[in-house]
Amino acid sequence: METWSVEQVCSWLVEKNLGELVQRFQEEEVSGAALLALNDRMVQQLVKKIGHQAVLMDLIKKYKQNTQGLKSPENPKEAALVMQTEAAREDEETSSPVSHGEQMPSFYPSENLEDGLIDQRVLKQRRNVKHLARSKALQWTKSYVLPEFPYDVKCMLAEQKCPDHSMRIRIIEFLQADMTKYLEGSLYPSTQQYNDVVNALLQAHPFLDEDGCGFFLWKRALKDRFKYVRRPIEDDEQVIRNKCKFGHRKGQTRKSIADIRFDEIKLVQIKLSA
DNA sequence: GGACGATCAATCTCATCTAT
DNA sequence: ATAGATGAGATTGATCGTCC
Known part of the structure; x- marks a missing residue:
């Protein structure tokens, strides 16, 4: 090379x-x-x-x-x-069930995804993240260290300028990507992990804590970012389970026994193919 | 430069779980 | 039984890129 x-x-x-x-x-x-x-x-x-x-x-x-x-x-x-x-x-x-088992669900899109409905960029990022998670998950510590932000973000932070919409998105994007390295392939950080990351951000850059409620705003933005990443996922056991559990709206009836059985079969298939 | 579509964070509402 | 936390889908609005 x-x-x-x-x-x-x-x-x-x-x-x-x-x-x-x-x-x-x-x-x-x-x-x-x-x-x-x-x-x-x-x-x-x-x-x-x-x-x-x-x-x-x-x-x-x-x-x-x-x-x-x-x-x-x-x-x-x-x-x-x-x-x-x-x-x-x-x-x-x-892929050895002994080494990782259920903690390492398959991240690859199933064959029957409706391409038009899936954000391919999110799926692509997820595959990359999975690949990194496979390499070696980092150990989470309470003293979370912020990732190296790109140059424009660092300039904004150095100047203590209030971030605009796109800059906020970039910060959240970087934090989400960095947190994922610690999650062993999961897309569900714990409340403590969210708290640690937002605390680290606000301690390093107190001016981001606008009118005193910055902690909740940044935490919510971070959670929503993970939620957005999870949204198109249809081949992850943990995500499917939570969608089965919470994924129904007003006017929709709860899933029938047949639907639940179908989801269980799908989970088994995912486990076997992982 | 305006129209248009795509993207995505923010927000709302509802279902479920858990602790009290 | 109930309140709070959490996670989901649906919707909205801001932003950005593309096309004419």
Whole structure:
């Protein structure tokens, strides 16, 4: 990878389903050597979508880990093969019911999803997050450390400017993505975890606590963000269970026995395929 | 530059669970 | 029995990108 040209890097991106990034990488002339030298901040500036950032950083990290013991392949296809092998090994490890069992439900969309109704970007981000969760879930501690925000957010925070709508969304998006690393594939943080994160945010940036009720507003925004991520999910045991439990509205009757049985069968299928 | 559609946070309402 | 917490679906409104 170290010797790759910009074109080789771009073809590697396409192979890794990151074709959307090709134009930016060409503009910034990111060669193989440059790719390996990217730090978190550069990746954040270079790549707009969090999901893509996560995948890219993960791939680079894996490549570096691989090359510590192995000689680096000289072309993108070989490198991709090394990474696929690594990913497959991780899949085998994490799919073992003994090692993870019910804590690791399948994150991949079922075949019968109605494409038009599903936010593909959320699903894509979820797959990325799952992949990271499989790599290694981080240990949650009460002294939660805020993630490295992108440059524009850091500027806003440094200037203590009240964030506008889009900036609030970006902060929440980053916090949600960061929290997910600690959740072992779950999309249900505990109340304590929400509290820890919002407390860390407001302690670091007290000006975000507008008129004294900032804590509740940020916490609610964070919870809603997780809710939004869960919404299109139809293949996660925990999400399906809660949708069965809570997912009916006024005017709708509770699910019939047959419907409940169908959901139970679906859960079993998910467990078996996980 | 205006119309339009897509996205997504915010909000509302309701169902369920749990502690008292 | 009841209040509070939590999670769901539905709706609304702001924002952003695209098209003509």
